[in-house]
Amino acid sequence: MSNLFDNSLERADRQHYITGVPAINFPTSKNTGGWHFLNYFDLDRGVFKVSLSGIHYPSTNKYFGDFGIVDISNKLDALKIPHFNKRVFMATHHRAAADILIKWAISGKVHCTVEADEWFPAKSDRDALVNVLTLAKEKLEEDGLWIRLQSWMTSQLESGSKKTPFEENTFH
Numbered sequence: 432m433s434n435l436f437d438n439s440l441e442r443a444d445r446q447h448y449i450t451g452v453p454a455i456n457f458p459t460s461k462n463t464g465g466w467h468f469l470n471y472f473d474l475d476r477g478v479f480k481v482s483l484s485g486i487h488y489p490s491t492n493k494y495f496g497d498f499g500i501v502d503i504s505n506k507l508d509a510l511k512i513p514h515f516n517k518r519v520f521m522a523t524h525h526r527a528a529a530d531i532l533i534k535w536a537i538s539g540k541v542h543c544t545v546e547a548d549e550w551f552p553a554k555s556d557r558d559a560l561v562n563v564l565t566l567a568k569e570k571l572e573e574d575g576l577w578i579r580l581q582s583w584m585t586s587q588l589e590s591g592s593k594k595t596p597f598e599e600n601t602f603h
Contacts, residue, residue: 435487436480440507440514443483446490448500448520451482451534454527455550457503479512484522484530491533494567499526525556529563536571536579547587 436453443449449457484490503521507514522530528545535543551557564571564580571577 436482437486438479440481440512440519442486443481443514443519444517445500445520446492447483447485448522449481449503450484450488450522450527450530452527452531452544453481454522455524455531457521458506488530488534489537491530494533494570495526495529495563498566499523499529499563524550525560525563528560529567532564532580532583533571533576535583536576543583545583 437443482488484492499522500520501523502518504514504518507519521527528550531545532543535545547557547560551560561584564584568577571580
């Protein structure tokens with residue numbers, strides 16, 4: 432894996448879709464994205480940074496297949512972001528968070544940047560993230576990554592609550 436970002440969409444395609452924090456901050460629907468968007472996609476200031484699966488992030492297709500990868504070409508057109516007249520794909524917010532978690536699990540680092548309550552304040556969104564990870568549980572176990580992800584999920588449990596989405600969906 433090289434560098435952290437590309438400064439254009441030249442290498443972006445279905446296999447090398449946009450993921451990571453740039454995808455988390457991209458407005459793909461009414462209630463997604465945020466002001467951090469300008470840290471990655473502010474053409475007026477000359478800022479354009481994307482992380483690509485299989486280049487800046489490990490490919491997670493072995494775990495998730497095509498789940499959560501969407502064509503954003505029309506959205507790029509609407510935002511006047513050049514994309515070389517080709518289709519460009521991006522991870523949904525849940526897939527991007529799962530990609531970040533896989534990168535962290537592989538790295539062996541102690542701290543993980545994904546904060547479930549902050550990134551996914553609605554219980555239904557946290558449930559959806561757990562469901563994405565649970566889809567890949569068997570393959571993640573085979574690669575020795577599930578225990579780290581399970582540890583992360585445990586660290587994300589809301590203190591004082593009776594049941595969180597992680598307890599309900601993960602530890603059975």
